[in-house]
Amino acid sequence: MKIDAPRQYVIDNLKYALNPSSIAVVGASRYSSKVGYKVIEGLKNWGYKGTIYPVNPRANQIGGLRAYKTILDIPGPVDLVFVAVPAHLVKMVLEHAVTKKAKIVVIATSAFKEIGRVDLQDRLTQFCRDSRLPLIGPNLVGMGSPYLNFNCGFIPYLPIKGPVAMISQSGANLLAALGASKTTNFGMSFFVGLGNKADVDFSEFIVYAENDSNTKCLAIYLEGMDSPEAFIKACRSVVPKKPVVTIKVGGSQIGVKAAFAHTASENQGTSDDYFDKIFEQCGAIRATTWQEFLDISLALGMQPELKGDRIVMITNGGGSGLLSCDHFERCGVPMHELKVMSPNLGQRIRTYMPMFGSPLNPVDIAGTASPVQYKGALRQAMRDSNVDMVYCSICPTAVTDVPAVVDVAIEMYDTYKYLGKPFVMECQGGAECHEAIMKLRDHGIPAYPTPEQAVNAIVALRKYAKIKEKLAKR
Amino acid sequence: MPENAKPAPAYLLGTDEKQKWMGDYFFAPRGLGFLEPGIVGLDDAKMSAYNVAKSSYQIHPEVFNMDYLSKAVGLGRDEIIQRMHRLYDEHLIVYVMNPAVSVYGWGLYYWLVKLREGTAPETKAKLAEWFQDKDDICTGYECKGDFDFFNGNHMRVIDNLLADVIEPWKNNPEVEYVHLCPIRRCLRESHINMFDFSGEGYREVVWGKDELAKLAKHQDKMDMLDLKILQALNAKRPMEEVFDFKVLSEISGLDPKEMLSGIKELVETKRIIVPLFHLNFMKLGLTNHVFVIRLFQNVPCCRKAQITDELSRIAEFNTIMEFSDSFYDIIAWAYNEVNDIKALKEKIYSYSEIEDVKEADMNRMFRRWVCRLDDQNGFWEECMFTDDFLQDRTEKNGVRCCHARKEGE
Numbered sequence: 001m002k003i004d005a006p007r008q009y010v011i012d013n014l015k016y017a018l019n020p021s022s023i024a025v026v027g028a029s030r031y032s033s034k035v036g037y038k039v040i041e042g043l044k045n046w047g048y049k050g051t052i053y054p055v056n057p058r059a060n061q062i063g064g065l066r067a068y069k070t071i072l073d074i075p076g077p078v079d080l081v082f083v084a085v086p087a088h089l090v091k092m093v094l095e096h097a098v099t100k101k102a103k104i105v106v107i108a109t110s111a112f113k114e115i116g117r118v119d120l121q122d123r124l125t126q127f128c129r130d131s132r133l134p135l136i137g138p139n140l141v142g143m144g145s146p147y148l149n150f151n152c153g154f155i156p157y158l159p160i161k162g163p164v165a166m167i168s169q170s171g172a173n174l175l176a177a178l179g180a181s182k183t184t185n186f187g188m189s190f191f192v193g194l195g196n197k198a199d200v201d202f203s204e205f206i207v208y209a210e211n212d213s214n215t216k217c218l219a220i221y222l223e224g225m226d227s228p229e230a231f232i233k234a235c236r237s238v239v240p241k242k243p244v245v246t247i248k249v250g251g252s253q254i255g256v257k258a259a260f261a262h263t264a265s266e267n268q269g270t271s272d273d274y275f276d277k278i279f280e281q282c283g284a285i286r287a288t289t290w291q292e293f294l295d296i297s298l299a300l301g302m303q304p305e306l307k308g309d310r311i312v313m314i315t316n317g318g319g320s321g322l323l324s325c326d327h328f329e330r331c332g333v334p335m336h337e338l339k340v341m342s343p344n345l346g347q348r349i350r351t352y353m354p355m356f357g358s359p360l361n362p363v364d365i366a367g368t369a370s371p372v373q374y375k376g377a378l379r380q381a382m383r384d385s386n387v388d389m390v391y392c393s394i395c396p397t398a399v400t401d402v403p404a405v406v407d408v409a410i411e412m413y414d415t416y417k418y419l420g421k422p423f424v425m426e427c428q429g430g431a432e433c434h435e436a437i438m439k440l441r442d443h444g445i446p447a448y449p450t451p452e453q454a455v456n457a458i459v460a461l462r463k464y465a466k467i468k469e470k471l472a473k474r
Numbered sequence: 475m476p477e478n479a480k481p482a483p484a485y486l487l488g489t490d491e492k493q494k495w496m497g498d499y500f501f502a503p504r505g506l507g508f509l510e511p512g513i514v515g516l517d518d519a520k521m522s523a524y525n526v527a528k529s530s531y532q533i534h535p536e537v538f539n540m541d542y543l544s545k546a547v548g549l550g551r552d553e554i555i556q557r558m559h560r561l562y563d564e565h566l567i568v569y570v571m572n573p574a575v576s577v578y579g580w581g582l583y584y585w586l587v588k589l590r591e592g593t594a595p596e597t598k599a600k601l602a603e604w605f606q607d608k609d610d611i612c613t614g615y616e617c618k619g620d621f622d623f624f625n626g627n628h629m630r631v632i633d634n635l636l637a638d639v640i641e642p643w644k645n646n647p648e649v650e651y652v653h654l655c656p657i658r659r660c661l662r663e664s665h666i667n668m669f670d671f672s673g674e675g676y677r678e679v680v681w682g683k684d685e686l687a688k689l690a691k692h693q694d695k696m697d698m699l700d701l702k703i704l705q706a707l708n709a710k711r712p713m714e715e716v717f718d719f720k721v722l723s724e725i726s727g728l729d730p731k732e733m734l735s736g737i738k739e740l741v742e743t744k745r746i747i748v749p750l751f752h753l754n755f756m757k758l759g760l761t762n763h764v765f766v767i768r769l770f771q772n773v774p775c776c777r778k779a780q781i782t783d784e785l786s787r788i789a790e791f792n793t794i795m796e797f798s799d800s801f802y803d804i805i806a807w808a809y810n811e812v813n814d815i816k817a818l819k820e821k822i823y824s825y826s827e828i829e830d831v832k833e834a835d836m837n838r839m840f841r842r843w844v845c846r847l848d849d850q851n852g853f854w855e856e857c858m859f860t861d862d863f864l865q866d867r868t869e870k871n872g873v874r875c876c877h878a879r880k881e882g883e
Binding site for chain 1: 522724853854858
């Protein structure tokens, strides 16, 4: 339901969604294969230290914990009520939650507006609003934070710690990101599924993320937007401090219907241009594919914005250099020749390449490049005051010592981080490159397996700088 | 729709369209999955009244029509609510729903298991635990007498039953035989006449003469007023008198009129489900005596149906069903402790068409109507519906119902 602006009482209570002292799991099950069991199992296994109250009128004990017939039978206070009962019981549970003075309620249950029960969802939402009880969902998968060892929902993964706050209407896509977190070193500060977002809106989690010290970048997956004014207000507040990346789906002819069937998102009468304008107004960076969404969120979470377009690419593979420079141009950020950017830089870098290398830009230090040559070239480029950022690529030839080059890159990045220039890497190849990417990301360097992904990330860093400049002028 | 495609049949079960269909075919249409016209899924909006009551009667017995109950039992509303709380909390009653399986398209296969003489008690106990934990078994009892287990499954594919449920233990050395008993007619369950009861007796509550009075005396957990409440809860009456739709609506937020019309259609018009309160007879110290009756194979099926109907007029039988394509033809249950079992046996044996009767007493219950009844294990009223629809259980490691637990979990 629509809101005009992020509501303070909601924002104040969102901390109970991610860091509650006590949780009532309504619909807790004794059966290990059911959602109501998985929620409790997840909470315990991932290290939740608060009190868990299973609620199920049929059971005395669940997962070794005493079960209660209703929330009202729980002896202590309840911060968070997690609801995993059929839709026809949700009204009663909400009434109990209000009576119990719970701080926030999260409804995983489906079968509301998305199947046509608009009136029921709206009435329940209004009841929560009248009672000042923030409602997250319904029809969601859960939420959590690796910093708090908190995983509340039917989610089999807890992501690794990192800079990205992921706010997603889709549970499946959120799970995809969570599942890949460990295998790709994509770190998150917190994550939340919003589902139908009947009450708590994107904008309120945006404000929450603004104040979350672990969050450096917000990644938002939208299927619909009920409250554009609130979204714009929230983004305008956060964007000067933290970048916002969005992906908006459900814009195709059939996608409009699919988005309604999925999360009751209404897109009739909107268009891609409509959302482009909204995102432009609020300073969000829009991705068009899921991979791009993840790639640029990671870069924006790890690196400072790119203040100029003087980008130097150091590579041992001419092919990756060409793919990169072409893609930069397609994205409206053309590369410049080294001699144009910094007259002496090319000459200095030449020292670190064989005679058949090319100091053009991309700087091809050739397939025989050793860690020593990488180190020299990177150092020259990073130190040069006419260079805004360095982009490094590794193509594993038979003589490339990938792990050693990675160590060199990390050393150079750590050494010159104080200069505030972004550093991005690309490693295209086999298993050693995957390991390289993992290690680089572990050290805060966004690294990617293809040139286009790396370029997209760099372009987003540049866009963010421009957005900040624009906002500063307002 | 492509030009040459035929539209789906327009008949609805229980309607004139069905009769028209019968003009072209010589057998009644049978349901297939939830897509069968006229059939509803268990989470369909038409099921809402039942579903809301089923999910909340444990804490809100007033989902049932207290005005009616008050008049029928002669107690005040609060007293009835208080008693219903106690009856549930002590696991004496459980609210369930019996679907007309032949209409829904599930086969309902019962099966008897006989262990060899001299089987060690621990061997029988091990098999009993396997049955207890096998979620696909929707009804199950351990017995003592001519056979050792009487279990049942909802399944659409008989090979799935054989491969997944029977095969794992069928060739154990202690197993003497397994006899499948597919249900043809469900006449009475837990004292309530079902869809296939002949004549006008559908949904009538049936107890033997003085049976309730004897039951009240036999134990101290349910007095006569409790038993009257149970009887009134199950009594045949229109749906508006069964539930309090205002309360159902207050709990769920759903429209009371829609809930009423949905459940009326299913229970009263189409007769495809019967909601009922099942009595946990074992908690009252009762055991069911089970007669499994075999007719001579030259008895025509019309006579078999008549015999079953005649037996179903005996009110002491709380459960009676007719089998098909089986060694056995009829099953009938009556409580040992409050009935004259000898007299019932004599009535059964008075039929010269009967070739053999197996008898056993139920001494442990696993599940009934997909609902776990083993409160000793802490699983009271845990419901598991593990339909085999769209599944091939003959494949090892094939796709399973998402909620079914793996063995050993």
